[in-house]
Amino acid sequence: MISVRAESFRLAEVFTIARGSRSAAEVLSVEIVHDGVAGRGECVPYARYDESLDSVAAQIEALPSGIDRAALQAALPAGAARNAVDCALWDWEAKRAGRRVWELAGLPAPVPLVTAFTLSLDAPERMRAAAARNAHRPLLKIKLGTPDDMARLEAVRAGAPDARIIVDANEGWTAEIYSELAPHLLRLGVDMVEQPLPAGQDDLLAEIERPLPVCADESCHDRSSLPALKGKYDMINIKLDKTGGLTEALALREAALAAGYRVMVGCMVGTSLAMAPAVLVAQGAELVDLDGPLLLAEDREHALQYDAAGVHPPAAALWG
Numbered sequence: 001m002i003s004v005r006a007e008s009f010r011l012a013e014v015f016t017i018a019r020g021s022r023s024a025a026e027v028l029s030v031e032i033v034h035d036g037v038a039g040r041g042e043c044v045p046y047a048r049y050d051e052s053l054d055s056v057a058a059q060i061e062a063l064p065s066g067i068d069r070a071a072l073q074a075a076l077p078a079g080a081a082r083n084a085v086d087c088a089l090w091d092w093e094a095k096r097a098g099r100r101v102w103e104l105a106g107l108p109a110p111v112p113l114v115t116a117f118t119l120s121l122d123a124p125e126r127m128r129a130a131a132a133r134n135a136h137r138p139l140l141k142i143k144l145g146t147p148d149d150m151a152r153l154e155a156v157r158a159g160a161p162d163a164r165i166i167v168d169a170n171e172g173w174t175a176e177i178y179s180e181l182a183p184h185l186l187r188l189g190v191d192m193v194e195q196p197l198p199a200g201q202d203d204l205l206a207e208i209e210r211p212l213p214v215c216a217d218e219s220c221h222d223r224s225s226l227p228a229l230k231g232k233y234d235m236i237n238i239k240l241d242k243t244g245g246l247t248e249a250l251a252l253r254e255a256a257l258a259a260g261y262r263v264m265v266g267c268m269v270g271t272s273l274a275m276a277p278a279v280l281v282a283q284g285a286e287l288v289d290l291d292g293p294l295l296l297a298e299d300r301e302h303a304l305q306y307d308a309a310g311v312h313p314p315a316a317a318l319w320g
Contacts, residue, residue, distance in 0.1 A: 001033050002067075002085065004060045006053050009271055010297040016121040017143045017170050025269045025296060028056055030084040032092050034066070039092025040319060041277075043084035044241050044268035048218065056081045069093075069247055078222040078244035086245025087277045091319050101320035102280055105250065112309040113282050116141040116166060116289040124148070124155035131159030139164045141289055145172020150184060157188045166287065168194040171218055175204040182211050192264075192287065194237060195219065205232035215264055215287075222248050223255045235262040237289075238281055246277040253281055267292045272304040276314035279304070 009025045030041045045051035059081035067075060069089045076082035094101045102110055118141040119130045127142070134140060140163045142156050149169075156165065167190055173181070178196040185193060192213045197205060199218040215235035219225065221242040229236065236256050243249040256263055265282035266289040267275055275290045282288045290311050293299050302318040304311055314320055 001065055002060060002063055002088075003031050003033075004057050004084070005029050005031075006057065009299065011269070011295055012297045013295075014120070015118075015269060015295060017145070017168075021120075022269070025271065025292070026053060027270050027274065028053060028060070028080070028084055029273065030060060030088045032085070032088045034092065035096065037092055037096045039088040039090070039095060040273060041084040041087030041089075041091060041245075042270055042274040043080035044270045044274060045080045046241060046268060049079060049242075051080050056084075060085060073244075073247060076244065078242060078248060080241045082244035082248075083240045084245075086247050087240070087319070090246050090277065094316075094320050100316065101246075101277070105246075105280070107250075107280060108283070110280055110283050110313040112307075112312045113279065113285075113288045113290070114138055114310040115291050115294075115306075116287065117291050117294060118143065118168075118289070119156060121146065121152075124151040127152050128155035128159040131156040131163070135160035135163060137163060139166065139287075141165075141291075142167045143170065145169040149181065153184070153188055153190075165190050166192045166194065166289075168217070169196045171195050171198040173197060175208055179208055182209070186212055192235065194264075202232055210234065213262065215262075217266070223252050226252075226255060226259055226261075229261070230259075233261070235264055235286070237264045237266045238285075239266045239268065240274070240278055240281070241268050246280065249278070249281045253285075262286045264289065266290070269295055271296065271300050272302075272314070273300055273319055275304055275311065276319035279311060279313055280320075 032039045045056040116139040117137045121143045173196045194215040195217040213234040216233040217237040220236040263285045264287040265285045270292045272293045302315050
């Protein structure tokens with residue numbers, strides 16, 4: 001039996017990107033119960049991909065009872081609905097077998113990972129203050145994508161002079177803006193820029209100089225995305241809500257590395273239940289951005305542990 005439920009988790013602060021603001025993480029949780037064993041998964045429907053809580057719930061509720069992971073890959077496209085069900089099936093399989101998911105997947109035991117902490121879009125002086133409050137963190141991610149980006153970036157660097165910085169333009173720039181900003185990104189010690197141009201309008205990235213690594217986010221969903229990225233991107237951002245679950249995320253990671261791409265593993269704004277399977281995909285990734293629970297005012301029971309070592313692998317009571 002598959003059941004789906006909409007849940008809302010308050011954020012510690014309003015979170016803003018170039019597309020808008022939110023004060024809560026709106027998620028769908030899935031539970032699969034069979035033979036007395038229950039498995040759980042979570043997804044975050046994303047309007048950018050024409051998803052809503054209702055549309056994704058309808059996709060899940062239309063699935064046949066007893067569907068397995070192999071059949072699921074063909075039954076649903078890559079996206080939030082398949083992610084929640086795929087991860088719930090992995091959790092169910094692990095609990096039924098009395099083993100951890102990484103053992104079932106033939107992966108090494110996971111270890112803690114340093115994760116980025118995201119600073120939401122705000123006025124430069126407020127972003128400087130936020131950077132100063134989080135200057136102890138080794139890696140900060142800055143949401144940009146507006147005409148005032150340089151002032152914001154300068155402010156964050158002033159607030160956190162020693163932190164590594166990556167930036168996410170959320171499709172908000174043009175090729176001209178990127179080319180103009182790139183030398184300043186280098187001057188301020190930025191390690192990487194994520195999705196500077198809109199997906200589908202990013203062919204110019206193959207024609208202009210890329211003095212620092214450019215990462216595909218909205219342009220990369222699953223393995224079928226990879227051929228179109230050639231010559232335009234140096235890195236891909238794997239998110240389970242884009243790949244449609246852990247099964248495809250692991251396959252995408254392998255294919256991307258084989259094709260010469262560097263790997264980042266990211267997330268939507270969700271709870272520890274959504275991050276837990278992503279921790280497995282993130283093992284060995286060059287950049288990890290699994291800070292969703294750090295942005296919440298409330299999380300699930302048995303939440304992921306975050307400390308100076310980073311985000312720790314999930315407890316079996318949470319997932320997997």
